Amino acid sequence: MFGEFSMKKTALLPLFLALILFALPASALDLGQARSQGLVKETATGYLVAAKPSAEVNALVNRVNAGRKAEYQRIAKKNGTPLSVVEQAAGKKLTK
Numbered sequence: 121m122f123g124e125f126s127m128k129k130t131a132l133l134p135l136f137l138a139l140i141l142f143a144l145p146a147s148a149l150d151l152g153q154a155r156s157q158g159l160v161k162e163t164a165t166g167y168l169v170a171a172k173p174s175a176e177v178n179a180l181v182n183r184v185n186a187g188r189k190a191e192y193q194r195i196a197k198k199n200g201t202p203l204s205v206v207e208q209a210a211g212k213k214l215t216k
Contacts, residue, residue: 149176151184166192166210 151168154160159177160168167185170177192206199206 149180151180154180162211162214164208164211164215166207166214 149159151160154177159170159172159174160181161171163169167188168181170181188210192210193203195201196203196206
């Protein structure tokens with residue numbers, strides 16, 4: 121009897137963890153919110169900086185900047201240009 125309860129409880133644990141993980145992004149700060157609240161700023165180098173640092177803002181900045189860098193590297197490789205050229209072009213566009 122206790123063995124059955126333990127197995128059912130263990131089987132539900134992955135489902136519970138998945139629900140928590142899917143709920144986290146919904147509550148996390150997004151770039152649009154951060155911009156409208158003045159929490160982040162664009163730079164001439166094409167990346168974000170935290171204007172009002174916090175754990176949540178810093179995590180957002182790191183996540184967005186990692187994605188941007190990957191995309192900038194892809195573009196630079198595709199066009200045969202240095203990464204810094206792509207970063208600066210993006211920075212000009214983002215800071216207008």
